[in-house]
Amino acid sequence: MRRGITNRYQLLFLSPGLIALLLFIFALVYTGYISLYAYRLGAGSLKWVGLENYLRLFGDEIFRTAVVNTMVFVIAAALLEICYGILLALALYWSNLRKVFTPLLVIPMLLPGVNLVVLWRFLLHPDLGLLNIFLTTLGFPPLDPLNDPDLALWTVIVMDVWQLSPLVMLIVLAALSSIPREITIAARVDGAGKRDLVRYIMLPMIKNVILAVLLIRLIDAFRIFEKVYLLTKGGPGVSTETIQLQIYTRGVFPLEVGFGAAMSVILVILSMVVIIPYVLFVVRSWRR
Secondary structure: OHHHHHHHHHHHHHHHHHHHHHHHHHHHHHHHHHOOEEOEOOOOOOEEOOOHHHHHHHOOHHHHHHHHHHHHHHHHHHHHHHHHHHHHHHHHHHOOOHHHHHHHHHHHHHOOHHHHHHHHHHHOOOOOOHHHHHHHHOOOOOOOHHHOOOOHHHHHHHHHHHHHHHHHHHHHHHHHHOOOHHHHHHHHHOOOOHHHHHHHHHHHHOHHHHHHHHHHHHHHHOOOOHHHHHHOOOOOOOOOOOHHHHHHHHHHOOOEHHHHHHHHHHHHHHHHHHHHHHHHHHHHHHHO
16 A cells, blocks of 8 residues: 555656646657648648658758757767866866855856847947957957858857856765765875876766766757847857748748758657767766
């Protein structure tokens, strides 16, 4: 009887997550179904087109560019945020002013996306921006990275790294703080310096935390939309076009539901191609 009561409580606590999972699966299946039709919202019934929407996308140079930009953003942003976040966490771990610097470093993460974009547009303004004031003061030529096809995407990546590296920093710092002091003290007594301590003891002990936070950032990086839309709107040209922006401008905004659904399916497939192998690697690492 106790086991039955326990199982019912477990099911009760799991039910919100199970309901969300079922809704996600339903939405995914329905999106795949709609992607096989030509359908403009409010303009008639569904028209079966099979794989025509996908063939149209594969032959679209702009969409192919958006796929490349999305993958570059996801991989570069996630890796840079992990590296920079770990460096910040290590610096704070060894600092006596941790309580002072930690709140300051977290501020970018607390800014809403719109406020963040306004701040960066001001910093990067070609005439009045603080970046060019600083560069011209030092004798360097001014830059206009938001209107430079070679720099625009990397500018968005740098902005994302600046905003979300504090999340990695906080998680890694918490993991470092959980390492028993006896281990680090014993290593110092044996002659290990800070570099050896970090390389051979601390980072290996929090490896699973680092793998988990990298997974979180990979998943979240695929959702990039508001920064690109508000900062560059995909320009200059198509240098910052992403799949999410294409879904909005060519699927959601013109109400081309079937075409937008096809792009959404491709986005899900790409994210699974990146995330599922990594999840399997993480799980295998945890079992060791």
